[in-house]
Amino acid sequence: MEPIQGNVSIDAQNIMPIIKKWLYSDKDIFIREVVSNGCDAITKLRMVDSAAAQNCSIHVEVDKAARELRFIDDGVGMTEDEVKTNINQVAFSGAKSFMEEYAKNEDQENSGIIGHFGLGFYSVFMIADKVTIDTLSFREGATPVRWESEDGMAFTMTEGTRATRGTTITLHVSEAESEFLEVWRVREVLDRYCSFMSVPIYLDEIKEEEAKVTGEGDNAEDKPEEKKEEPKPINDTQPLYARAPQDCTDEDYKQFYRKVFHEYEDPLFWIHLNVDYPFKLKGILYFPKIKEQFGGIEGQIKLYSGQVFVADNIKEVIPEFLMLLKGVIDCADFPLNVSRSFLQNDGYVRRISNHITKKVADRLTGMFKTERATYEGFWPDIHPFIKYGVMRDEKFAERMKDCLLFKTTDGKFLTLAEYKERNGEKLPDKMVYTSDPARQDAAIRLFTERGIDVTVLDQPIDVNFVSYMEYSADPESKFRYCRVDAELDSLTSTEDAPTLDAEKLTDLMREASGNKELTVEVKPLVNDSVPVMLVEDEQTRRFNDMGRIYGHSEYTMPAKYSVVLNSRSKTIEKLAAREKDERSVLLARQLYDLAELSRQPLEAEQMTEFIRRSMEIVDIAAQM
Incomplete structure (x- = not known):
């Protein structure tokens, strides 16, 4: 391919300074965006060649000596034209056109592509002073492509050297953002945003001694080979809330609660949401034991979209009184804004919110009718939730009045x-x-x-x-x-x-x-x-x-x-x-x-x- 130089084509409202300053409220969100892109690439590969995608994964490498943070996936990769379309034109959604191309695929509904949120890749320029993309498409006869930019606007695109399918995004981290060269910091962000992504994610630290050629010295061959521990992904690709309720035990629910919310005391009980119609929604809501008076209660509802963390306690989805609970809600169809941080206010979100309220009321009324003694035993802990709920929500009050x-x-x-x-x-x-x-x-x-x-x-x-x-x-x-x-x-x-x-x-x-x-x-x-x-x-x-x-x-x-x-x-x-x-x-x-x-x-x-x-x-x- 002929080397190409140019400037990124953007819509008037999507200027790079706005991306850097306003689009993402937290700088660490770039990790979520880049890992999500890798997850999308592997999800696309599953759709076109499930056998090839069987053992795919994402690796995040922290190379402090080189001041580089690398994101490596073995998904579909990109051709030269796809790089021009998806990278050189901000605000174009590659996932959307891909879905149109493979619209006849019978598994389309379950493809789980995250990329329709758009713009995520350009969040890397909040912390990097240079970004390189090395990619090779899965398409037969494809040529590897290398894309490089220092400011997100001017770029250079040449033929690359990558020999295997997939994409590597290399960030040269700026001096001001050196915290992202610390393994603990990157792990913290991955745990927050990517702990339930559907593709295995591995975090690797590249140390200086690993860069040296192994076997140096006269006695290299005499040294016994050390047995390395099998690396483990940092995420759970099949979280409990995504499973069918009948496949989950009480101990499974308790362990999930302790792990996600760092609680040592078991919850009172829980509600497993598994909805396919009129929208797809999964989740688990936990009723915690109250340690203090009502005024000191603080819950946490984690909102996910396609197993990607979005935010805590978004009031448009979770009724105010349920904010006192702890739980996980996942809906791939949430109408998120471009930064994936806030929900756009529409009737669809209200229907989801009303449905969650109904499910909670159904669980409580069902327990009252069939397990009265158990319900009474929980009452000293749950009555603040219920009383607050009936005062705040008319439909909930109507269901709970008896x-x-x-x-x-x-x-x-x-x-x-x-x-x-x-x-x-x-x-x-x-x-x-x-x-x-x-x-x-x-x-x-x-x-x-x-x-x-x-x-x-x-x-x-x-x-x-x-x-x-x-x-x-x-x-x-x-x-x-x-x-x-x-x-x-x-x-x-x-x-x-x-x-x-x-x-x-x-x-x-x-x-x-x-x-x-x-x-x-x-x-x-x-x-x-x-x-x-x-x-x-x-x-x-x-x-x-x-x-x-x-x-x-x-x-x-x-x-x-x-x-x-x-x-x-x-x-x-x-x-x-x-x-x-x-x-x-x-x-x-x-x-x-x-x-x-x-x-x-x-x-x-x-x-x-x-x-x-x-x-x-x-x-x-x-x-x-």
Whole structure:
């Protein structure tokens, strides 16, 4: 062939500085692009000559001494015309024309060619100050071609010397990008982007001593030949998610989870996605064990396209609430942009996202219906995902509404319908819950001793969740959620209740608390176990709780609460009968602080005074 010199032909919008500066957000992505090209070349060979492609592979060589990074494949290679078309014209997709040529191939759907993303080769100029391509086409009578460029624009193309089918891309790494001459760095990038590519990839380090002729010296022939370990590919060409679910064991799923996400603790369970229609999608979603409160949960969904890593947690594909999970999603038909980093926003992506949501809901509802005990066992770990999901996604909420569970203080798990059935006679229009079973124990016992179930809603997400259930899940419903200290109407009984001087007790409690505006109520509760309670308005408390959770405590409202004195309590009865003196004020203040403790911790000064007063009361009791 005649030597050719020229400039790369590009479309107006695909200028090389844009490629270098904006097209790829991470420089290391060039490794993914070049290895993907090699993978495409071998995939093409499989289509035209499956026998020849049987043992094909990609080798990545790091030659630090020569400052070179080499990518070698034994795929179809390129002819002179193909180099002109695919390399000398930026933004032309060689894969597309190849697919058109072999459109009659019956295995076309499964060809797995990645190259239709385009432009990938030119990412090498982000780190190289010189690039060489040596290639020989598989076509009979083809002539080897050598292509060389220092800036990605001007090039020289001559007849090459390559004797075997395939392509070698040699990058002379610039001084500023020397990190890519470190084997550990290249391995790190290959592990990130290429760990599931469909062609075996080998990473080789070329050391200076290996370049010397072996056998130098008089005794070379006498030296025993060292047995070299068989090299192993750095990637898994048949990842677990690409297999049929029936061919995978529980241990396979757990090992894959540990390897991909570097986790030492097994997941709770998983969902294997294997969809052929209306699009091809494979993947595995894992439900991890929660180590912290909901606010500290961070998941990771890895997105692949044709077994090539694209990005983590792309919101267009993965519904927001599923970002709390860990998993791998692979769809060769994702409409990626030219840099393969972001999805183009279209209805196709939305359909994929909706389908993933449906599959997750199907798995959860199926477990609820057929493995209720297992589902209940997982509930403490998975309920934040599910509650967040029903609040964020209407379709998910519709599917999951009958599978929402509420744990009671005695360890039962009830659906909303089951709660209403068990407690509807005594509480027809509300569910009572506790946000702190230990602190609110006295109030809880008032309900449980009447046979009323108290549910536990003690996570930060529950503040929003109960409001969602009241006003969004079923707007027409009058059913409400009340904390055990929010209202006591269902816990009062006037039968055989003593009548006490409410005005006198109100005056005493106001003086003891130092609050002249304190609201005091005297009510006959169902038993005498609790002498005093602080009852706080449900809506005001929720608003303030939300402010604290989201870091907006400056917007909280003044607390609205009242002191309820139980007229059945012997302690309250004696206080009402006693003339107000120093000791009655002392006891009233102690009762007030005890009630306050069930609502929230006392301030440091209050606690000091509470302890001092407690000691004084103990001394008084000892003298009686």
